[in-house]
Amino acid sequence: MNTNHASRGAMWLRLLTGGAHPVHDWTTVHACDAILAGRPARYLAVVPDPDNAFPRARNGEVGLVEGWRLAQAVREVIALDKDAAEKRPIVAVIDVPSQAYGRREEAYGIHQALAGAVAAYADARQAGHPVIGLIVGLAMSGAFLAHGYQANRLIALDDPLVAVHAMGKASAARVTLRSVEALEQLAASVPPMAYDIRSFASLGILHEVLQLTNLALPDEQDIALVHGALEAALADILEDPRRDLSCRLRGPHRGASRSVRELLATEWEADQ
Amino acid sequence: MTIENLLKRDSFIERGARSRAQALLDPGTFRELAGPFARLYSPWLAMQHLVTQADDGVVVAKGKLAGKPTVVLAIEGAFQGGSMGEVGAAKIAGALELALRDNERGVPTQAAIVFETGGVRLQEANLGLAGIAELQSAIVALRRHRPVVGISAGTVGCYGGMSIAAGLCSYFVMTREARLGLNGPQVIEQEAGVAEFDARQRALIWGLTGGEQRTATHLADACVEDDTAAVRSSVIGCFARGVPPVHRSDRTADFLACLARVDTDRQATAQDVRELYAKGLER
Numbered sequence: 001m002n003t004n005h006a007s008r009g010a011m012w013l014r015l016l017t018g019g020a021h022p023v024h025d026w027t028t029v030h031a032c033d034a035i036l037a038g039r040p041a042r043y044l045a046v047v048p049d050p051d052n053a054f055p056r057a058r059n060g061e062v063g064l065v066e067g068w069r070l071a072q073a074v075r076e077v078i079a080l081d082k083d084a085a086e087k088r089p090i091v092a093v094i095d096v097p098s099q100a101y102g103r104r105e106e107a108y109g110i111h112q113a114l115a116g117a118v119a120a121y122a123d124a125r126q127a128g129h130p131v132i133g134l135i136v137g138l139a140m141s142g143a144f145l146a147h148g149y150q151a152n153r154l155i156a157l158d159d160p161l162v163a164v165h166a167m168g169k170a171s172a173a174r175v176t177l178r179s180v181e182a183l184e185q186l187a188a189s190v191p192p193m194a195y196d197i198r199s200f201a202s203l204g205i206l207h208e209v210l211q212l213t214n215l216a217l218p219d220e221q222d223i224a225l226v227h228g229a230l231e232a233a234l235a236d237i238l239e240d241p242r243r244d245l246s247c248r249l250r251g252p253h254r255g256a257s258r259s260v261r262e263l264l265a266t267e268w269e270a271d272q
Numbered sequence: 273m274t275i276e277n278l279l280k281r282d283s284f285i286e287r288g289a290r291s292r293a294q295a296l297l298d299p300g301t302f303r304e305l306a307g308p309f310a311r312l313y314s315p316w317l318a319m320q321h322l323v324t325q326a327d328d329g330v331v332v333a334k335g336k337l338a339g340k341p342t343v344v345l346a347i348e349g350a351f352q353g354g355s356m357g358e359v360g361a362a363k364i365a366g367a368l369e370l371a372l373r374d375n376e377r378g379v380p381t382q383a384a385i386v387f388e389t390g391g392v393r394l395q396e397a398n399l400g401l402a403g404i405a406e407l408q409s410a411i412v413a414l415r416r417h418r419p420v421v422g423i424s425a426g427t428v429g430c431y432g433g434m435s436i437a438a439g440l441c442s443y444f445v446m447t448r449e450a451r452l453g454l455n456g457p458q459v460i461e462q463e464a465g466v467a468e469f470d471a472r473q474r475a476l477i478w479g480l481t482g483g484e485q486r487t488a489t490h491l492a493d494a495c496v497e498d499d500t501a502a503v504r505s506s507v508i509g510c511f512a513r514g515v516p517p518v519h520r521s522d523r524t525a526d527f528l529a530c531l532a533r534v535d536t537d538r539q540a541t542a543q544d545v546r547e548l549y550a551k552g553l554e555r
Binding site for chain 1: 316530534548
């Protein structure tokens with residue numbers, strides 16, 4: 001993975017917050033406060049640190065410390081607005097190549113660290129904080145669950161380097177007893193198996209996909225486009241009385257998710 | 273356990289998902305929702321010419337537990353490794369959402385989840401992941417009202433995105449045979465090399481992620497014998513404790529304080545984790 005890609009999350013965090021200083025001195029989780037649509041907002045990104053003490057979390061992976069730091073940064077915002085009628089928005093800038101794969105991570109319970117982050121984001125959304133996930137790079141598996149997948153709305157850049165998936169190709173092939181070639185062939189015809197962002201968009205989970213003119217070095221116009229999309233997503237959230245994730249169930253490929261829920265609702269009450 | 277006890281006990285591990293749900297609920301109260309006769313097959317497995325199952329490997333059962341309205345969500349480890357596809361995840365998320373609605377209307381429905389799962393079903397990759405995000409949201413919403421109790425008995429254990437869901441539960445009950453971890457040993461070996469994790473070393477795997485270790489290090493609440501009555505009574509005990517004042521997933525400062533003391537220059541041993549967490553996470 002080249003450094004240019006690895007720092008995409010950091011780059012967008014800087015561009016969107018006007019270079020705001022992180023509120024903490026943490027090296028792998030940057031939390032910056034800046035204005036969104038005239039309101040104070042918190043922006044969060046997980047970024048690489050080649051000197052990270054945990055060797056399996058040096059390339060921007062979400063590891064033990066990163067999971068709990070994300071939780072802390074989100075919970076600070078919940079606490080700040082505890083008594084406020086207007087809850088400040090949280091923007092997760094998403095560029096996470098994976099969760100950290102390592103023995104230390106399993107030993108000290110990385111699943112629990114990621115649960116910490118998931119719970120914090122879900123609590124924030126359910127408490128009324130508008131949460132927006134902006135996918136600017138990779139959004140992989142457990143790392144994406146912990147950083148962004150609990151957002152009210154998800155926006156992605158239309159870019160070949162942007163991808164959402166449950167597992168890297170080599171590991172996915174090993175676990176499903178397929179060759180990487182066979183996996184790629186299936187991914188081309190089965191929409192949920194695809195790695196690219198356009199296939200992912202066909203699932204109806206994204207709120208918007210943005211076309212930029214200069215992906216590597218976004219210009220003023222590109223930055224304004226992303227800002228505009230964040231503001232539009234915020235307005236959409238504020239108009240929506242629901243704080244759950246039901247807006248993701250409307251797509252043509254989510255038919256089973258809808259019919260299962262309808263059947264459960266029909267059968268639920270019979271014994272009362 | 274003596275041979276006599278082994279022969280007499282009613283193994284929970286050996287039960288399938290439906291039988292586990294039946295055994296957990298009070299006798300005569302089990303009622304399955306969206307059951308196999310609804311024929312909710314995975315549309316995505318069929319597309320890939322893979323075997324489907326009429327319940328997609330998840331049993332949703334309503335009933336009573338110690339007299340309290342309860343929904344049990346039991347994952348069948350014998351079907352596709354207990355993996356979460358679109359249908360199975362929607363069954364869990366949908367049932368939890370209805371339990372939440374009950375609570376908002378004054379009916380204190382509680383939920384128990386039997387985790388026997390490798391995580392996302394990779395053949396449905398992104399819809400499995402999306403479904404897990406949705407059921408995680410539902411756990412967080414429901415646990416404010418009533419505890420959500422997780423159980424992992426083995427032998428599949430609880431992995432991937434579903435281990436994160438396990439980390440959201442109010443309480444977690446395991447047996448010695450169960451394992452709880454984010455990344456499966458094979459995947460760590462694939463991603464990080466055999467020196468980082470040797471997937472053939474079973475003692476290492478259970479030593480770090482097994483039920484006994486997870487309970488001793490406060491990452492689970494109880495390690496019980498593989499006995500149906502023991503599992504059931506442990507789950508009832510968890511519900512009786514009510515919603516914890518602070519969920520395990522919200523103990524941010526405690527975990528960060530522990531992690532700051534980890535010597536990351538060397539690999540972790542089961543003993544290291546016990547020394548650090550047994551004290552650092554004691555309530």
